[in-house]
Amino acid sequence: MSDLKRINDYARKMFSTNWVKWVHEGTKPADTSAEKSANVLIGTLSKHCAMCLNLNGCCFVKEKCPQKPLHQNCHCYTINIPAITAKADCPIEKFTKYVFVSSLIDDKRQLFELWGYDIMDSKYLQQEFIKQAKLAYSVGDYELGLLNEYGQRINIAITLNRKDNNGQVTFRSGWMVYPNGKIVLTTPYGRK
Ligand SMILES: [Zn+2]
Numbered sequence: 001m002s003d004l005k006r007i008n009d010y011a012r013k014m015f016s017t018n019w020v021k022w023v024h025e026g027t028k029p030a031d032t033s034a035e036k037s038a039n040v041l042i043g044t045l046s047k048h049c050a051m052c053l054n055l056n057g058c059c060f061v062k063e064k065c066p067q068k069p070l071h072q073n074c075h076c077y078t079i080n081i082p083a084i085t086a087k088a089d090c091p092i093e094k095f096t097k098y099v100f101v102s103s104l105i106d107d108k109r110q111l112f113e114l115w116g117y118d119i120m121d122s123k124y125l126q127q128e129f130i131k132q133a134k135l136a137y138s139v140g141d142y143e144l145g146l147l148n149e150y151g152q153r154i155n156i157a158i159t160l161n162r163k164d165n166n167g168q169v170t171f172r173s174g175w176m177v178y179p180n181g182k183i184v185l186t187t188p189y190g191r192k
Pocket residue numbers: 024049052070071073074075076
């Protein structure tokens with residue numbers, strides 16, 4: 001896709017995207033992974049559903065939002081919001097201590113090295129993932145992934161230029177949704 005076409009596409013989506021915010025009334029949204037874990041514990045000790053607690057405050061485009069009700073007696077609802085200010089967090093350890101560490105089962109390092117990237121590119125990859133995910137999420141370019149007691153994950157396509165000038169490679173990355181437009185990288189490389 002040409003840059004101009006991409007910008008037009010982005011603008012069109014931005015103006016046609018309808019956002020909703022998930023509400024579980026009377027509880028505080030979980031802004032950190034520690035708070036999410038606390039909600040999971042609360043879920044096992046009380047009548048509150050951890051899934052609902054951890055969706056509280058999370059924003060989705062209307063047509064890609066978890067389906068209500070999530071369980072019997074689920075009182076969650078969604079409210080329409082004008083737009084989100086997307087924020088993407090991407091821990092650099094996802095590259096330095098995960099992608100670029102060899103594994104016998106699933107060698108992501110080999111793949112990234114085939115495309116011309118090594119551990120020295122971790123900072124670049126981190127910035128690139130943040131840039132692309134933020135843009136994609138802010139126009140609703142994502143697919144719903146796993147939903148469980150920790151919350152909703154979404155999948156976002158990441159495209160990298162191969163350093164051997166052999167075109168580009170596109171793959172799926174996984175992100176956890178946090179309240180108020182924030183997403184955090186969980187899986188840098190998933191299957192296409
Ligand atoms: Zn609920």
